[in-house]
Amino acid sequence: MGIVVIVLFILIFMFLLTNSRPAFEAFGRGFVFGREWIPSEEVFSVLAFAFGTIVSSLLALMFALPISVGSAIFLTELCPSFLRRPLRFLIEMLAAIPSVVYGLWGIFVLAPFVRATIQPGLAAAFPYFGLFEGPPYGVGLFTAGLILAIMIIPTITSISTEVFDSIPNLYREGAKALGATEWETIKTAVLGPGMSGVVAASILGLGRAVGETMAVTMVIGNRADISPSLFSPSATMASVIANEYAEANSDLHISSLLGVGLCLLILSVAINSISRIIIWRVRRKTI
């Protein structure tokens, strides 16, 4: 049965490769490294979308990681046992919310909050950064990062919880016996040995953020542009495909969108491979 999955993957890869060939032939290396995406003039390139994808996903990871690791530590080390199950269930529930619902919530609740509160606050606090400049739209890279963070919290939390659960109690008892405080015990006996597991969990979360389409499309502002400000509208590889594929009517446009899809697939595979390698190395160390 496993062979079916592998064959499917190879078929999808081949499909993207053959269908995006016209785009690569037309633009050469410029297709990957160009910054222009102008459908009406038949100019296409991937870099702006790659930038939006990577920055929004990294932002998401930055917001989600402390919350997720904190939640995981609370669940495994500090939480009274009767609370553990309901809390875990609630966190997993976050993963069950459809992404279009996240997107709508992002437009109507999160975006106004970012526009009215977060952006003016950050711009006032760090006036010379350039990171927080620009007119306050409420939608853009920052908002997309926030939405993605909420979406990947359950992934990172549940994997980290399992990692911490699998650490032998011997470690904790040893630390306590040496006179370590509660916090020192967690730091040395839980976070230390579990660190590589947490890294693997974050990379899986990152992989999920990179491929997320609908919620991001709704709050990122959809502008093919590389700008230093975190509050400027941007676009991701997944969002441009979702936006333009249905109405693309020139062959080059369609082939370019499939080329974007190919780059996205390669990026996802790269991220997932890195996480597999890390997990594999962790396993070999601990067992």
Added chain:
Amino acid sequence: MNKLFASASKNLGQIIDWHLVLSSLIALLAFVIGARALAAPMINGAGATFPEPIYTKWFSEFQKKNPTIAINYQGIGSGGGIRQLIAGTVDFGASDAPMTDAETAKVSKKVLHIPTVMGAVVVSYNLKLSAPLKLSGPVIAEMFNGTITKWNDAKVVALNPGVALPDKQVIVATRSDGSGTTAIFSEYLAQVSPAWAGKAGKTVNWFRGSVGAKGNAGVAGLIQQSEGAVGYIESVYALQNKLPFAHVQNKKGKFVAPDVANISASIPAKAVGDIEKQDFKSSIVNADGDAVYPISALTWLLVNEEMPKEKGEQLVQFLNWTMSDEAQKMATDMNYAPLPKELRTKVLARMKSIKLQLQ
């Protein structure tokens, strides 16, 4: 292990009467085949989302009158509809923009453009004003170019005497997904502003600093939650959701609201002959007339001029019915603008040229 498996399967065999299973399967198969033979062939279409609500209503009403005819429609977007028609996977397509020369070159048979209803693009905004906002084509073009950045810009103030316009930034919201709405709106901008020449299309590269949202709902949401925002939305969506819209100055200098009568006024009786000469593929933006709302457009059903007999007959029967007063009245009730009677007469005459072949 093997022994266990053998005994288990033997027991299962006793529990399930295989004859029963087989005979019911055959019965089911016979039923399906029979039902297929009885039912009329399903007519499949796909395309534009803008007319999808009225088409869906038309199909169901028409099916009530003619129970043997089944029409299925998927709103996948105009571009998708045209692609499917070219590929021959659907019996008819639907589009808010006529087929381009490149697309026409891909089909072996001639494709007829049948106008069905009219719609418009409205300029919606989020400002608390004492009277509806008035805008002219060139001013709209400059807003969507990024050259007018403040609501109290002299050009906007000049169009709105007696209305206090705030010193707020103009936040421009656009459609990020390729759409017929963008095509119509950008074509209008190209007509009224030389700076826009050659930039019209279903996906437009708007200026840096504008914000793109997906679908009418996305643009409307963006406008509703940002004060000082302006964006373009298709008329039916805007009228149904009671969104505020600007009155747009037409060629005669009048400021007109996008009401269905004003949209229909974009095709005066004297223009019908010309539209027919262009195979009904005409653009009607910025038409001449007192009551004209200038950002109006037709939407089309696309059918091959040669069709297989049975499906073709039924489709033509349906298309003829869409030109009736009854069908057009349904459209008006759903905020679509009806086609003028003169144009409908010409379309009916033109449909007689559809050839039906025995296959």
